[in-house]
Amino acid sequence: MRTRLAIKIHGFLERRFPERRVFLKSDTDTRFIRLRPETQLIAVAGTCVIVAWGIVATAIVLMDSIGSGNFREQAKRDQETYRERLNVLSQERDARAHEALAAQNRFNAALAQISVMQSEILASETHRHELETGIEVIQTTLRQTMQDRESARNQLTQLQQQETTGDSPQALASSAPAQMDFVAAALADTALERDQILADSQAALEARDELEKEIRLMDDRNDQIFRQLEEAMAISVEPLDKMFRSAGMPTDRILEQVRRGYSGQGGPLDPFSLSTRGEEPTADELRANLLLNQMDQLNLYRIAAQQAPFATPVNLGTVRQTSGYGYRRDPKTGGRRLHKGSDFAGRTGTDIFSTADGVVTQAGWQSGYGKLVTIQHAFGIETRYAHNSNIRVKVGQRVSRGDHISDMGNTGRSTGTHLHYEVRVNGKPVNPMIYIKAARNVF
Template identity: 75%
Template structure:
C-alpha cells in the first residue's frame, strides 16, 4: 500500500515538476545532471522560504526604522516642551522673586512710616495731656480770682457805708474802682488765654483722631503686605521643600548642615529686635519675624540647591536619553548588568556642564569610563561624567553649577558618542533622574 501511495505522489509531482536534465558540454565530453521531481520541489520550497524570510525581515527593519523615527520625533517634541516648561518656570520664579523683593521694600517702608506715626501720636497725646492740665489750672485760678473780686466788691461797699467823707477809708474806696478795672482786664486776658488753650486742645484732639484713622489705614495696608509676603514665601518655600524630599534629602537635616557650614556673603536674615522694657511683641512684629525666618530658610534652600545635582548635565535640545538607570542588556557582552547611570547620546564635542557646585576630585583616564570627570559635592554626593573627548577642568578645581567641564565623546568602553552620567550618595549609585525630575517644577 505504501508503494501505491508513493507512486501516486511521484506521478503527481511528475505532472507538476517533470524530470529535467541539465547538460554540461566540454570539448571532449558531454555530461548531464538529472533533476528529479523531488529535487525540484525541495529547491522551489527552499527558494520560497528564503524569499518569505527576506520579505518578513525587510518589513521588520522598515517598521523598526519608522518606529525609531517616530520615537525620536516624539522625544524631540517632549524635550522641546520640557525646555519651554523650564523657561516658563524660570521666568515665573524670577517674577516671584522680584515681587518678594518689592514686597519686602514696601514692608520696610511701611514699618518706618508706622514708627514715625507712633512717635507723632505719642507726642500729640503728651501735648493733649499738658493742655488739659493747663486748662484745669487756669480754670482753678479763674474761679479763685472771681471769688476774690466778689469779696473785694462787698468789702468796698461796706467801707463806703461805714466811712465818713475824706477819711482814709473813703480815699481807699475811691481808688478801689481803678483796681477793679485792672483785675477785670486781667481776668479778660485770662479768659482769652483759656479759650485759646481750649481751641488748641480741640485741635490736638482732632489731629489725634486723624492720626488714629491713618494708623488704622496703615494697619490694613500692612496686613495686605503681610498676606502678600506670606503667600510669596509659601509659593517659594513649599516647592523647594518638596524637591528635596523627592530627591531623598531630608530638608531639616540639609538646612541644618548648610546653616552650620555656611560662611559666604550674605547669610540668614536677623529677626526684628523686641522691646527692652519687657513689653510683649506686637502681632506685626510676630508676623514680621516669621517672614524673616522664612526668608532665612529660603536663602538656605537656595544655597543647598546650588550644592545638590538638580540640574541637567547637557542641553536637552541637543541630545536624547539613550539609556536609563537600572539593569539592562550589556551592549558589549549581551549579559544582564546594572547600569549605574543615565546615558545621553549626542554629537561629538557637545558641551557637558556641572550639575551642582563642588570640587573636581578626578579629571583624567579611568578604565571603562575613558576620559572621566568626578566632582565631589555637599551632603556626601558625587557626580561622574564619562566617555568624554576633551576635559576642560583639572583635579582640585572648584566649579559651579552650569560650568562647562568637558566635551562629549566615545572614549573608554563605549559603543558610540554619548555622556554616561552618574550620581553617587556616600559611594552608592542612585538614579540621576530622581534629582532632575524633583527639580522639574522648581527650576
C-alpha cells in the same frame, strides 16, 4: 542465509540496474569500466541526495529572504514609532522647559516683590514710629493745656469769692480805681487764654482722631503686604521642597547641613525688631520675623539646589538617551548586567556640563570608563562623566553648575560616541533621572 539474501539482493539490483560497461578507446588500446548494480545504486542515491540538498537549501534561502524582508519592514515600522515617540518626548521636553522658564520668572518676580514690600514695611514702620511720637507730644500738650485751664478756673473761682466778701472789686473800686482796672485786665486775659486752651484742646483731639485713623489704615496696608509676602513665600518654597522630596532627599537634614556648613552669601538673616525698650514683640514683628525665617529657608533651598545634581549634563536638544539605569543586555558580551547610569548619544565634541557645584576629584583615564571626570558634591553625592574625547578641568578644581567640563567621545569600553552619566550617593549608584525629573517643573 546470508548468501541466499545477498544473491536475492544482487538479482533484484540486476533487474533494476543491469551491469553496464563504459568503453574508453585510444589510438592503440581500448579499455572499459564496469559499472556494477551496487555502483549504479550508490551513484543514483548520491545524485538524489545532492538534488534533495539543493532543493532544501533553495527553500531555506527563499524563506530566509522572505523572513528578512518582513524583519526589515518590522524594523522600519519600529523606527517610525520610535521617531514619533522621540518627537512627542521632544515636544514634552520643550513644554517643560517653557514651564521651568516661567517658574523661574515667577520666582524672580516674587523675590523682587518681596524686596520692595520689605522696604515698604520698613518705611511704614518708621512712619508709624514717628506718628506715635507725634501723638505722645500732642497728648503732653493736651495735658498741659488742661492743667492751665484748671488753673484759670481756680483763679476765676477766687475772684468770684472776693465779690461775695467785703474785698469785692466793686467795694475796692471806689477806694482803688487803679486796682480795679488791673483786675479787669487780668480777667479779660484769663478769658482769652481759656478760649485759646479750649480751641487747642479741640484741635488736639481732632488731630488725635486723624492720627488714629491713619494708623488703622497703615495697619490694614501692612496686613495686606504681609499676606502677599506670605503667599509669595509659600509659592516659592513649596516647589523646591517638593523637588527635594521627589529626589528622596530629607529636607530637614539637607537644610540643617547647609546652614551649618555654608559660610558665604546666603546665611541666616537677623530677626526683625522695631522696639529698643525691652518690650514684648508685637504681632507685626512676629509676622515679620516669620517671613525673614522663610526667606532664610528659601535661600537655603536655593543653595542646596545648586549643590545637588538637578541639572542635565548635556543639552537635551542635541542628544538622545540611548540607555537608562537598570539591568540590560550588555552591548559587548550580550549578558545581563546592571547599567549604573544613563547614556546620552550625540556627536563627537558635544559639550558636557557639570550638573551641580562641586570639586573635581578625578580627570583622566580609567579602565572601562575611558576619559573620566568625577565631581564630588555636597550631601555625599558624586557624579561621573565617562567616555569623553577631551577633558577641560583638573583635579582639585572647583566647578559650578553649568560649567563646561568635557567633550563627548568614544573612549574606553564603548560602542559609539556617547556620554555615560552616573550619580552615586555615599558610594552607591542611583538613577540619575530621579534628580533630573524632580527638577523639571522648578528650573
